[in-house]
Amino acid sequence: MRIVLIGFGTVAQGLAELLLSHLENGALDISDWRVVGISDTLKGSAYHEGGLPLRRVLDMVGCGQSLSSVADWGTPWNALTMIEHADADVVVEATYTDIETARPALDHVRAAIERGMHVATTNKGPLALAAKELTKLAAEHHVSLRYEGTVMAGTPLLNLIRGPLAGSRITEMRGILNGTTNYVLSRMEEGLDYSGALAEAQELGYAEAVPNADVLGHDALAKVAILAATVFGASIPLAEIPCRGITGITREKVARAAASGRRHKLLGRVWRENDRVRASVGPELIGREHPLAAVHGAGNAMTVVTEALGEVTIVGPGAGRRETGFALLNDLIHIQNHR
Amino acid sequence: MRIVLIGFGTVAQGLAELLLSHLENGALDISDWRVVGISDTLKGSAYHEGGLPLRRVLDMVGCGQSLSSVADWGTPWNALTMIEHADADVVVEATYTDIETARPALDHVRAAIERGMHVATTNKGPLALAAKELTKLAAEHHVSLRYEGTVMAGTPLLNLIRGPLAGSRITEMRGILNGTTNYVLSRMEEGLDYSGALAEAQELGYAEAVPNADVLGHDALAKVAILAATVFGASIPLAEIPCRGITGITREKVARAAASGRRHKLLGRVWRENDRVRASVGPELIGREHPLAAVHGAGNAMTVVTEALGEVTIVGPGAGRRETGFALLNDLIHIQNHR
Numbered sequence: 001m002r003i004v005l006i007g008f009g010t011v012a013q014g015l016a017e018l019l020l021s022h023l024e025n026g027a028l029d030i031s032d033w034r035v036v037g038i039s040d041t042l043k044g045s046a047y048h049e050g051g052l053p054l055r056r057v058l059d060m061v062g063c064g065q066s067l068s069s070v071a072d073w074g075t076p077w078n079a080l081t082m083i084e085h086a087d088a089d090v091v092v093e094a095t096y097t098d099i100e101t102a103r104p105a106l107d108h109v110r111a112a113i114e115r116g117m118h119v120a121t122t123n124k125g126p127l128a129l130a131a132k133e134l135t136k137l138a139a140e141h142h143v144s145l146r147y148e149g150t151v152m153a154g155t156p157l158l159n160l161i162r163g164p165l166a167g168s169r170i171t172e173m174r175g176i177l178n179g180t181t182n183y184v185l186s187r188m189e190e191g192l193d194y195s196g197a198l199a200e201a202q203e204l205g206y207a208e209a210v211p212n213a214d215v216l217g218h219d220a221l222a223k224v225a226i227l228a229a230t231v232f233g234a235s236i237p238l239a240e241i242p243c244r245g246i247t248g249i250t251r252e253k254v255a256r257a258a259a260s261g262r263r264h265k266l267l268g269r270v271w272r273e274n275d276r277v278r279a280s281v282g283p284e285l286i287g288r289e290h291p292l293a294a295v296h297g298a299g300n301a302m303t304v305v306t307e308a309l310g311e312v313t314i315v316g317p318g319a320g321r322r323e324t325g326f327a328l329l330n331d332l333i334h335i336q337n338h339r
Numbered sequence: 340m341r342i343v344l345i346g347f348g349t350v351a352q353g354l355a356e357l358l359l360s361h362l363e364n365g366a367l368d369i370s371d372w373r374v375v376g377i378s379d380t381l382k383g384s385a386y387h388e389g390g391l392p393l394r395r396v397l398d399m400v401g402c403g404q405s406l407s408s409v410a411d412w413g414t415p416w417n418a419l420t421m422i423e424h425a426d427a428d429v430v431v432e433a434t435y436t437d438i439e440t441a442r443p444a445l446d447h448v449r450a451a452i453e454r455g456m457h458v459a460t461t462n463k464g465p466l467a468l469a470a471k472e473l474t475k476l477a478a479e480h481h482v483s484l485r486y487e488g489t490v491m492a493g494t495p496l497l498n499l500i501r502g503p504l505a506g507s508r509i510t511e512m513r514g515i516l517n518g519t520t521n522y523v524l525s526r527m528e529e530g531l532d533y534s535g536a537l538a539e540a541q542e543l544g545y546a547e548a549v550p551n552a553d554v555l556g557h558d559a560l561a562k563v564a565i566l567a568a569t570v571f572g573a574s575i576p577l578a579e580i581p582c583r584g585i586t587g588i589t590r591e592k593v594a595r596a597a598a599s600g601r602r603h604k605l606l607g608r609v610w611r612e613n614d615r616v617r618a619s620v621g622p623e624l625i626g627r628e629h630p631l632a633a634v635h636g637a638g639n640a641m642t643v644v645t646e647a648l649g650e651v652t653i654v655g656p657g658a659g660r661r662e663t664g665f666a667l668l669n670d671l672i673h674i675q676n677h678r
Contacts, residue, residue, distance in 0.1 A: 018506075018647065028506045148503075154648050156503030163502050164487075164495030167357075167367045167668050291640075291654045294633030301630075308357065308665035309493050309656055315630045316651035326647035329506050 001033045001336050002051075002088040004117075006079045006108050007095035008040035008067075011122050011149065013058060014325025015092065020054050022329075033332070039082040041095075044068035045075045049087060079104065083111045090335055092328055093121040099213070099222050099238070102129045113137050113145065118339065120331035122149030122324055128222035128238065131229035144335045149327025151177065151223045152300045155316030156330060161231055161304065168306035170231055172271035175302030176295050177223040179318040180206045180214040181246045181266045183298045185283075188254045189263065194247070206298050206319075216245035217266065217281040224268040224279045231270060234277035244282035257285055263293045271305075291315065340372045340675055341390075341427040343456075345418045345447050346434035347379035347406075350461050350488065352397060353664025354431065359393050361668075372671070378421040380434075383407035384414045388426060418443065422450045429674055431667055432460040438552070438561050438577070441468045452476050452484065457678065459670035461488030461663055467561035467577065470568035483674045488666030490516065490562045491639045494655030495669060500570055500643065507645035509570055511610035514641030515634050516562040518657040519545045519553040520585045520605045522637045524622075527593045528602065533586070545637050545658075555584035556605065556620040563607040563618045570609060573616035583621035596624055602632045610644075630654065 005012045016035065022028045034051030044067035046052055052073060060067060068074040075082075083091060091112035095105050102125030109126045112119050113134070121127070126134060127147050138145035148158045161170065176182050183206050187197035198215070201207040213219045221243045228234045246266050257264055262285045270279045286293045291313040295301040300318030303311050317323040344351045355374065361367040373390030383406035385391055391412060399406060407413040414421075422430060430451035434444050441464030448465045451458050452473070460466070465473060466486050477484035487497045500509065515521050522545050526536035537554070540546040552558045560582045567573045585605050596603055601624045609618045625632045630652040634640040639657030642650050656662040 022506065027508060154507075155651055156499065159503035160495065160499060164498035164669060167361065167672055168493070168665060169366060289633065289635050291630060291633045294628065294630045296628050308668075309662050312494055312653065312655035314651065314653050317648055323648050326507060329647075330503060333506055 001090060001332070002036045003033060003090045003092060003332070004037035004039075004082060004086045004088040005035060005092045005094065006039050006082065007093065008038050008043050008061065009094065009096070010321045011324045011328070012092060012094040013061065014321035015328040016054050016058055018322065018325050018329050028333070036088055037082050037086040038067060039077055039079045040067070041078075045077045045082060046070065046073045047075045047077065047082065047086060048073040079108050080111055083108060083115065083117070088117060089339070090118045090120060090332065093119060093123050093126075094328070095123060097123050097125045099125055099128060099218060102126045106130060109134060109145070110137065113141050113143055116141055116143060118144045118335045120146045120328050120335065122147070122327060124150045124222040124226065127229070128225040131226060132233070132235040135229070144338060146331035146334055147226070148331050149324045150226050152302065152316060152318050153320060154323040154326035154330070155300060155314060155318065157302050157314055158230055159330060159334070160314060165304060165306065165312070168308040170304055170306050172269070172305040173227055173231060173302055174267050174269040174292075176265055176292060176300050177220040177268040177302070177318070178214055178266060179298030179300055180211065182295060182300070184215070185246060185249065185254070185264055185266065186296045188249070188251055189258060193251045194249065215247055217243045220266060220268040220281045224270055224281055227268070228270045228277055228279050232272065232277040236277065236279055242280045242282065246283055249283055261288045262286060263288060265292060265295075267292075340429060340671070341375045342372060342429045342431060342671070343376035343378075343421060343425045343427040344374060344431045344433065345378055345421065346432065347377050347382050347400065348433065348435075349660045350663045350667070351431060351433040352400065353660035354667040355393050355397055357661065357664050357668050359397075367672070375427055376421050376425040377406060378416055378418045379406070380417075384416045384421060385409065385412045386414045386416065386421065386425060387412040418447050419450055422447060422454060422456070427456060428678070429457045429459060429671065432458060432462050432465075433667070434462060436462050436464045438464055438467060438557060441465045445469060448473060448484075449476065452480050452482055455480055455482060457483045457674045459485045459667050459674065461486070461666060463489045463561040463565065466568070467564040470565060471572070471574040474568070483677060485670035485673055486565070487670050488663045489565050491641065491655060491657050492659060493662040493665035493669070494639060494653060494657065496641050496653055497569055498669060498673070499653060504643060504645065504651070507647040509643055509645050511608070511644040512566055512570060512641055513606050513608040513631075515604055515631060515639050516559040516607040516641070516657070517553055517605060518637030518639055519550065521634060521639070523554070524585060524588065524593070524603055524605065525635045527588065527590055528597060530590075532590045533588065554586055556582045559605060559607040559620045563609055563620055566607070567609045567616055567618050571611065571616040575616065575618055580618045580620065582619070585622055588622055600627045601625060602627060604631060604634075606631075
């Protein structure tokens, strides 16, 4: 299986490290996998039909050297040129997320599918804005489109729904989809005020300097849209999903909730109501005895409500280099098993 | 896909109801599935190549009528005769569990595999005692052996491990595998003493009149052996796994644990230690902030520790007619997709 990596930031490097580790210890049979191309606007581009030397590539990128500078396999190709010219089976799209336009990732995913290549991506943009269109396009071209890492990083929520929970009839999903806000709320329960907890999250690298995407709920919103499309086949414009963040939660509210045995959690929610699919993002009060209430710090969790099983909850990491890289690895395993 | 049901108790009836429901609403494409044979020592036997009328079968069994009495498709066949004579693709083994000898279920599973039929089972006996032998036998005969319902009922733990978590390198699993004891411990935290909590569990139908299999840890022990075989390929005799139940837990111990922010949980555990696979069952103290501590009442949960993701925890039902029937349905879906 020949793989092209579009975008070679943290997540794609996490994948490359996992691939190297598995190639070395042989626990997973991926000996015929080759990363033949890499294209990154900052780190340069490389292409070699026989496969690129991943260890050396990682070392170069670690030292700030451009991949394009290598005589044997450096290229000047940008992402789209790489997708057009590479002789490959799968494109991994892991460039930055733009939740307004989904560009340029959306163009990359479309181009790859139209060339008949499978796609694995961690990029929330294309799926939050165009999951339905892309799923249809992939079906028309008989290729797989996998995006486990767009929701809950490598915690296998989407694969759980599509595989082991198939046939259980999902009626609702609700969960903690943003680790930064969950960290802030957890620390507020321990006595910090909002700005103190947020500053701490920023120091730890959980929150950006401009934390709006997290604290206003926009990150969770994108994931909720992806779930609506994946679980219920519903294409809901982001602007139509009610979305509140955690900026209105005060230390006093947190203390009052605790006194009544409850916790504030920023919940993303998708459910069926009569014939419509509805979705929302906002802080909700949860009884302390529910599994979602037990998710502390930067963790993520999702409760899937099914007719056959009642509630099933999965708890796991929601971010991280290796954790999100693993989502791509699992997508690639699925593509290999089903192509 | 032609299916034979060996054992038609609660779980197999739960499966039959799910099949009927899916055949009626068409959400799942199982229109070419047929239950062609049923054999149960109490409820009688039936066989019809074109498929048995499930609604009528369920009604008859509900009214205590023997299936063998129907002229068109009643038969005198016992389980082994059914397996030998039925023209079928899959055998569902759901007779009673015998954890000492695994009989007669072990004979049913062996016979089905040797006739080249796939097997889906909820019976812990054959898997706890002979998972390695049966897995090998199934591979030799190129058939699937699926047993999702032997651990955590329909909560898809085994399918999660075999599918979405493949490649994450599991180093340890620990969890709550017995709902009865978890119910008793939960109620003891609320102030009941051991015998009061147990009596309540018996009234609710969670615990048997002779509750030894639950309270001494034997039920969890069988599941731990199944996990050791499934996850690590290790065949550990039950007698070699340290096993303690909850009979030594007093209300005072529970109160002391609560005062220090911890909870007693009966944990089944499997892990790698150097080159060995180890396992244990026994009560352990868990910090109140861990997802396993948030499992109350008769629920089950498992924390899977992986190199790629750290801890991933799945929480869900551990028993129930429909819940365990769903495990079989999911096994059948898997068999259909992979045969």
